[in-house]
Amino acid sequence: MFRRLLIANRGEIAVRIARTASRLGIETVAVYSDADRRAMHVTVCDRAVHLGPSEASASYLSVPRLLAAAREVGADALHPGYGFLSENAEFARAVLGDGVAWVGPHPDAIERMGSKIAARRIAREAGVAVVPGFDASQQEAELAGAAERIGYPVLIKASAGGGGKGIRIVREAVAFREQLALARREAERAFGDGAVIVERYVERPRHVEVQVMGDRRGGLVHLLERECSIQRRHQKVIEEAPAPNLSEAQRAGLREAALKLTRAIGYDNAGTVEFVVDAESGEFFFLEMNTRLQVEHPVTEMVTGLDLVELQLRAAAGEALPIRQEDVVARGWAIEARVAAEDPAADFAPRTGLVSWIAEPSGVRVDTGIRPGSEVSPYYDSMLAKVIASGRDREAARKRLAAALRGMLVVGLPTNLDFLARIVEHEVFASGRLTTRFLEEHAAELAVPPAPHEGALVAALAVALDPRPAAHTDPWHRLGPLRVTPHRPTQPVTLAAQDGSLHAVLVQGPGPRLEVTLDGERREVQAWWEGDHLVVEQGGALERHRAHRSGERWTVRQHGRTETYRVVPREELWRRRESAASGSARALQAPFPALVSEVKVEPGRHVAAGEVLVVLEAMKMLHNLLADGAGVVDQVRVQPGMTVESGAVLVTFAEEA
Numbered sequence: 001m002f003r004r005l006l007i008a009n010r011g012e013i014a015v016r017i018a019r020t021a022s023r024l025g026i027e028t029v030a031v032y033s034d035a036d037r038r039a040m041h042v043t044v045c046d047r048a049v050h051l052g053p054s055e056a057s058a059s060y061l062s063v064p065r066l067l068a069a070a071r072e073v074g075a076d077a078l079h080p081g082y083g084f085l086s087e088n089a090e091f092a093r094a095v096l097g098d099g100v101a102w103v104g105p106h107p108d109a110i111e112r113m114g115s116k117i118a119a120r121r122i123a124r125e126a127g128v129a130v131v132p133g134f135d136a137s138q139q140e141a142e143l144a145g146a147a148e149r150i151g152y153p154v155l156i157k158a159s160a161g162g163g164g165k166g167i168r169i170v171r172e173a174v175a176f177r178e179q180l181a182l183a184r185r186e187a188e189r190a191f192g193d194g195a196v197i198v199e200r201y202v203e204r205p206r207h208v209e210v211q212v213m214g215d216r217r218g219g220l221v222h223l224l225e226r227e228c229s230i231q232r233r234h235q236k237v238i239e240e241a242p243a244p245n246l247s248e249a250q251r252a253g254l255r256e257a258a259l260k261l262t263r264a265i266g267y268d269n270a271g272t273v274e275f276v277v278d279a280e281s282g283e284f285f286f287l288e289m290n291t292r293l294q295v296e297h298p299v300t301e302m303v304t305g306l307d308l309v310e311l312q313l314r315a316a317a318g319e320a321l322p323i324r325q326e327d328v329v330a331r332g333w334a335i336e337a338r339v340a341a342e343d344p345a346a347d348f349a350p351r352t353g354l355v356s357w358i359a360e361p362s363g364v365r366v367d368t369g370i371r372p373g374s375e376v377s378p379y380y381d382s383m384l385a386k387v388i389a390s391g392r393d394r395e396a397a398r399k400r401l402a403a404a405l406r407g408m409l410v411v412g413l414p415t416n417l418d419f420l421a422r423i424v425e426h427e428v429f430a431s432g433r434l435t436t437r438f439l440e441e442h443a444a445e446l447a448v449p450p451a452p453h454e455g456a457l458v459a460a461l462a463v464a465l466d467p468r469p470a471a472h473t474d475p476w477h478r479l480g481p482l483r484v485t486p487h488r489p490t491q492p493v494t495l496a497a498q499d500g501s502l503h504a505v506l507v508q509g510p511g512p513r514l515e516v517t518l519d520g521e522r523r524e525v526q527a528w529w530e531g532d533h534l535v536v537e538q539g540g541a542l543e544r545h546r547a548h549r550s551g552e553r554w555t556v557r558q559h560g561r562t563e564t565y566r567v568v569p570r571e572e573l574w575r576r577r578e579s580a581a582s583g584s585a586r587a588l589q590a591p592f593p594a595l596v597s598e599v600k601v602e603p604g605r606h607v608a609a610g611e612v613l614v615v616l617e618a619m620k621m622l623h624n625l626l627a628d629g630a631g632v633v634d635q636v637r638v639q640p641g642m643t644v645e646s647g648a649v650l651v652t653f654a655e656e657a
Contacts, residue, residue, distance in 0.1 A: 001317055002026050002077040002101065006070045007045065009081030010060060011369035012385060013293070014041035017079050020309040022046075029073045031066065033059035035377045040369050047073060054379045060084045063091050070100050077316060079103040079309075083381070086292040087114055103316040105214070105269040105291050112265055113289040116159045116197055123286040126264040128257045131276060131285040133199030135159070144176050146198050153203070156180055158187035159195040164234030165621070166190060169201055186622055204435045206277040207231065208243045208284070210258035211300045213311050214268040219321040222255045223300050223308075223328055228274075229434040230423060232348065233621075237439070238423060239296035240335040241303045244394055244432030250277070254284060261289065270297075270312050279435045295338070295386070298367060302334035302390040333397040334390040337405060337424065340382045343414040345448040345499070349591045350382040350618050352646070353413035356550035359532065361404035364389045376413060378593040378618050384410065394432060398424055409562065411548045411555040414498070418561050422446050453503060455545075455556035455563035457518055459495055460505035461527045462534055462547040462554050463567060464514070492517065495554075495565040502568065588625060588651040590644045594618035598640055601651065605633045614638065614650050625650070 004027040007014045018028040018041065030045035035054035042048045049069040051059040059065065061084055070078055078095050080086035080103070089111035092102045104110070113119045117135040124130055133155075134146030147154045147170065156179055158166025166187030168179040184194040211223040227243035228236045242251070258273035272294045274287040297308045306323070315321065342348045355374045360366050368385035370376070376384070387408065389401035405421040423429055423446060428438065439446065492506035506517040512526045525538040533544045545558040555564045594616035601613050607627045614625045631653040638650050 002313065004029060004073060004075045004077070005103075005313075006031065006049075006066075006073060006075035006078045006100075007041070007081065008060070008066050008078055009084055009086075010036055010039060010041055010380065012041075012367045012383070013081040013083075013295075013369075015044050015369050016367050017081060017309055018045050020307055021079075021313065024310065024313065026077075026313070029069075029075060031060070031069050033379070035375070035379050038373065038375070040371050040374060049073060054377065056084065056379060063088075063094060066091075067094055067098055070095070070098065075100055077101040077103055077313070079312070080292065082290075082292050082295060087290070089114060101316050103269070103312050105267055105271060109265045109267055109271075110291045113271075113291050114160060115195070116157065116288050117195065119289055120197070120286070122264060123261055126260045128261050128286045129284070131199045131202070131287065133197055135197045138195055140177065140180065143180060143196070143198050144173070147176055148173065150198065150200050153201040155199045155201040156183045157197050157199060158183060158191060158193070159197055160187065160191035160193035164231070166196065167234045182622075189617070189622075202276055202278050202285075204279040204437065205229075206243075206279050206434060207236075207274065207287075207436055208246070208254060208277050209272045209274040209294075210255055211294070211297070211308075212258055212262050212267060212271050212273060213308070213315070213321065214262065214266075214271075215315040215321045216268045216318055217320045220259060220262060220267060221321060221323060221325045221328060222258055223304055223306065224330055225251060225254055226296055226299055227434060228296060229436050230429070230438055231436050232439050236296065236338065238335065238337050238420065238429075239299055240333065240394070240397070241299040242330050242333070244434070246277075247282075250282060250284070257284070257286065261286065267291075269315050270308055279433075295383075296336055298365060298386060298388045299334040299336045302365070302388060303330045303332055304328055305331060332390055332392050333394040334388055335394075335397045335401050335424070336386050336388040337401060337420045338383055339385040339387060339408070339410070339420065340416050341376045341384055341413050342382050342416050344416055344419040345414075346591060348416070349623070350378070350621075351413045352376050352378050352593050355384075355410060355412045357409070357411040357548050357555075359407070359409040359546060359548075361387065361407040364400060364404040378595075384415065395430070398430060406557075406560055407546075409546055409548065409555065409557050411550050411553075411564075414564075415562070419446065419448070421560060453497055453501070453563070455558055455561075456495055456497065456503045456505065456565060457516060457523075457525075458534055458536060458545045458547055458556045458558055459554040459563070459565040460493070460503075460507055460516060460518060461514070461525070461536060462549065462556070463493060463495075463505075464507035465511065465527060465529060465534070466549060467529075494568040496568045498564045503565075586629075586631060586653040586655075587649045588613055588627070590616065590646055590648045590650055591623075591625075592616075592618055592646050594623070594644060596638045596640050596642045596644060596650075597622060599636060599638060601633050601636060603633050603636060607631060607633060616644075 005021050006029045021028050028045040030042045030048040031051050032042045033054050051065045085091040089107040092107040095102045120130045153171040156168045166183045168183045170179045188194040207228045210225045214220040225243045226241045228239045230238040270293050272290045275284045276287050277284040341351045357372050365388040389397050391397035402424045492504040495503045508515045512528045527536045534547045547556045553566045597617040598615040609629045611627045612624045616623045634654040635652045
């Protein structure tokens with residue numbers, strides 16, 4: 001077995017790899033960029049090497065710097081994790097050329113499967129069905145002609161890479177060329193390769209994949225299949241193993257097709273063969289192969305009892321697989337949810353910031369690369385953690401996951417925790433009859449409901465009963481717990497909700513019996529702390545709410561939703577009133593920190609509602625910012641290549657006469 005392993009990645013996967021390597025007695029070495037100096041993966045490893053600037057291109061994607069790091073520490077093996085350079089055949093060859101073991105499949109397999117065009121041809125030769133499509137040319141006219149022959153809707157898909165990038169569904173010929181250009185540009189940015197495939201779009205598709213594991217002695221097994229149909233913008237959100245609602249014939253066919261393909265290329269490590277399954281006909285077609293460990297590998301580990309990273313390391317060290325195909329059986333069920341730093345109420349815009357506190361659920365597995373004090377930057381993916389629940393059957397695992405998501409709390413920035421819980425609790429998800437259109441078809445039911453601001457009462461009580469010194473400069477706040485006295489303050493405190501609304505709150509009484517006036521409505525309650533839960537009794541009902549303070553903000557988790565409130569200093573209230581009185585012109589603001597990719601307008605231009613004004617790049621994705629109404633552009637304050645902060649004014653409009 002290896003002596004020293006360099007982990008050429010970051011975040012939760014670097015932490016997860018380090019956990020297994022340490023258990024096997026292997027010394028672990030992390031790499032990090034400027035943005036990740038204090039990251040969790042840096043501290044859990046035995047050693048760490050600084051790569052360079054925060055931009056991935058100058059750090060985690062820099063082959064020379066990674067090779068130099070491996071040489072510097074004397075690593076005898078390198079694990080690429082997933083993403084970044086994990087499916088880069090030239091990087092794998094360079095690692096091997098330096099005498100360092102590559103923990104992954106041999107470079108030829110990576111290269112042959114790295115191009116979806118080449119992979120489709122190999123699959124056909126191996127007798128595996130592929131989605132009807134066109135990959136013979138990259139000429140725009142020929143691709144457009146192929147789309148006409150295939151028949152709309154069609155799918156434009158990047159030949160290189162994955163992760164939902166470089167993919168567009170086109171339903172009408174008039175939109176084909178524009179969507180082709182967008183797919184190519186995104187693919188070029190993400191993978192350095194703008195080549196695409198045009199395929200028939202299966203209207204009710206399921207995304208089912210088969211995990212395979214090989215060794216360098218000719219051993220090859222499948223480790224069952226996974227359902228990955230819950231996707232948003234072609235990125236997986238929830239995954240499970242095994243896949244529900246498949247016949248035994250379908251399961252056997254999918255698994256055998258995966259083995260046929262991987263035998264054809266002499267596969268020798270962890271990999272995943274992905275299929276699209278037509279939910280109507282039951283037909284399945286080869287989609288692509290990922291020649292690496294997958295994000296969703298924990299669900300396979302939970303149902304098989306195997307450690308996939310350990311199997312990877314042993315295979316890379318030349319050992320034979322310790323299992324036979326007949327040893328691989330599903331024991332129960334496992335479901336995984338990806339927790340991301342994004343705001344579902346703002347069209348899932350990615351969010352950055354400092355994670356001030358985390359309450360992890362019990363009874364489930366949590367794979368994460370963050371902890372209190374972690375900084376979520378705009379340079380990398382928005383995923384914060386994976387919550388994986390298992391049970392004797394699917395329903396038991398589903399209920400356990402729902403409870404875990406409802407109980408978890410991340411303080412400091414918005415997350416999709418509540419959204420994930422609504423998915424898992426949805427009756428269609430519970431039935432297991434899934435397609436990749438699930439989120440689209442049930443968007444209204446899954447949407448963030450209008451905020452009732454029930455949390456304002458809990459936040460107000462938390463502010464009033466907080467025994468810790470207040471962090472405010474406002475003299476009223478500096479009174480701390482003395483605010484709750486029989487002497488009524490003459491002014492209420494103002495709380496700002498995350499949607500911008502303001503709530504006036506007055507809390508009076510000696511405690512625990514209190515009188516609260518919230519937005520003019522008076523009620524009597526009893527409230528007290530039990531650990532990090534605030535217990536509130538009103539109207540004969542007693543409820544426990546999780547509440548946590550970070551600076552001037554209170555995050556409250558109650559009734560299945562998370563709300564954040566900020567105590568507004570009086571000076572800010574005065575400024576708000578003055579601003580409202582003076583009025584201001586319309587402006588387009590950056591919804592999150594990002595890089596300006598493209599500016600579509602110039603001063604004096606007349607724009608229509610819904611027209612694209614600026615394209616931003618954040619967390620590996622392109623985001624179109626649209627005009628909220630017709631108008632005339634006054635100023636354009638940014639240009640391509642600029643980095644902007646959240647709230648920065650990008651474009652202003654002339655005031656209407």
